[in-house]
Amino acid sequence: MKILTSDFFPSSIEGRLVRSYKRSFNGFAARLTESERQRVAEMEGVVSVFPSMNYKLHTTASWDFMGMKEGTNTKRNLAVESDTIVGVLDTGISPESESFSGKGFGPPPKKWKGVCSGGKNFTCNNKLIGARDYTNEGTRDTEGHGTHTASTAAGNAVENASFYGIGNGTARGGVPASRIAAYKVCSGSGCSTESILSAFDDAIADGVDVISASLGGVTTYMYEKDPIAIGAFHAMAKGILTVQSAGNSGPNPTVSVAPWILTVAASTTNRGVFTKVVLGNGKTLVGKSVNAFDLKGKQYPLVYEKSVEKCNNESQAKGKIVVCSYAIGSDVAVAFIFKHKTEFATVSPWPISFLSLEDFGSLISYINSTKSPKAAVLKSEAIFNQAAPKVAGFSSR
Incomplete structure (x- = not known):
């Protein structure tokens, strides 16, 4: 801060200070x-000067695979776990x-x-x-990513958890008896690097034991x-481990390469979510999606278009x-069936199923074989796959 209050700058610094890091390390944004940047970089005691950047977020049975199963066979020290504080740098959290x-x-x-400074109606x-906000939006999570990562790391064991009845089971974090402190550094526009550094500064001083940054x-x-x-x-200098996600740019390499960071890859799970398509001739094709819409197995006419423009023709859909x-997408169509090569299921606001190239070809052959093609898109179901976990194709390496 001495730099900012000196006669070093030819113009006023008032209103130009964005962040000041002083609780755990020294620095500012x-x-x-x-010309000012160059002069600061040349000053004695300045390690680095770099431009602000906008980082991006990286989006079930992992703990069992790692030998941390719930039950009598797992030795746990609840006193130690309860004394552990996980600081989560993300999109905030849903406290309810x-x-x-x-x-x-x-x-x-x-x-x-630390403090609980989550904003209005946040307890x-x-x-x-603990809760802190660096986005001026409040610490409440409006994206879902921070709630997801916090519960993965340290969420309580919640029985009968599901997505509208799909994949019912017990959801829990790796250390469910530990405490959580949420640091909201990301919003819908991304994660500013000055906010990330502010959160590190606070989390270290607040007394967290582990920092999660996905x-x-x-x-x-x-x-x-x-x-x-x-x-x-x-954080490492204070004995605090930082865990960072490898990223979702596979097969490209991860950008998390600092040796004092524990980098975590994305993996597949031991169950997949599939959405079946039953054709008018009785044949069943198995696609991927997370489809919570139950159309009761009713079959509807199929309309096939090759171009995006025609696919969006609401009069035909x-x-x-x-x-x-x-x-x-369309608000007038009953459902959608797409051709897509994917290894994971996604959620959509419409009933959908993504078919493999081979199954999509079978669907087109059926459509061409009859004057009145029809089909039903069923509600998704979870199917266990004991071949998991393995590194996901989208995970950075």
Whole structure:
């Protein structure tokens, strides 16, 4: 801060300071001219100066696979787990989720020095013990990503969890007895690097034991110019481990390469979600999607179009199942069947099924074989696959 208050700058610094890092390490984010940036970089004691960047977010039975199964065969020290605080740098958190209920928890560990500053209608408890916001939106999660990552790391065991009845089971984090502190550094527009560094600065001083950061850039930077590497380095100096996702750019390499960061790849799960398509001739094709819409097995006329423009023709789509080579959407169609090569299922606001190239070809052959082709898109079902887990194709390497 001495730099900012000195006579170093030819113009006023007032209003140009964006962030000041001073709780756990020294630094700042400010709006500088190119000449000012160069002068700061040449000053004694300045390790690095780099431009602000916008990082992106990286989107079931993993703990069992790692030998951390629930039950009598797993040795757990609940006293140690309850004293562990996981700081999650993400899109915030949904405090009402059962994964973060404070029921059965005692007061926060004495080492905790953080705050609950989540904004309007946001309440912490003895499980979710802290919240900070760096986006001016409040710590409440409007994206879902932060709630997902926080529950994966340390969510309570929640029985009968499902997506509208699909994939019913018990959802739990790796260390369900631990505490959570949420640091909202990301919004719908991304994750600013100055916010990320501010969150590291606070999380270290607040007393967390582990920092989770499921976000990152698109290219590799030198350690002294990588905000996550910088924050994680200062965390490491205090005995705090930073866990960062490898990224979703597979098969390209990960950009999380600092040796003091534990980088985690994405993996497949031991169950897949599939959506069956039953044709008018009785043949069943198995596609992928997370389809919670139950059309009761009713069959509807099929309309097949080869171009995106024709696929979006609402006059032809109304009351029918649209078959298209491209993923599109319409409020008048009953459902959609797309051609898509994918290894994972996605959620859609419409009943859909993504068929493999081979099955899509079978569907087109059926459509061409009859004057009145019809089909039914069924509600998705979860099918267990014991071949998992393995590194997912989309995971950065």
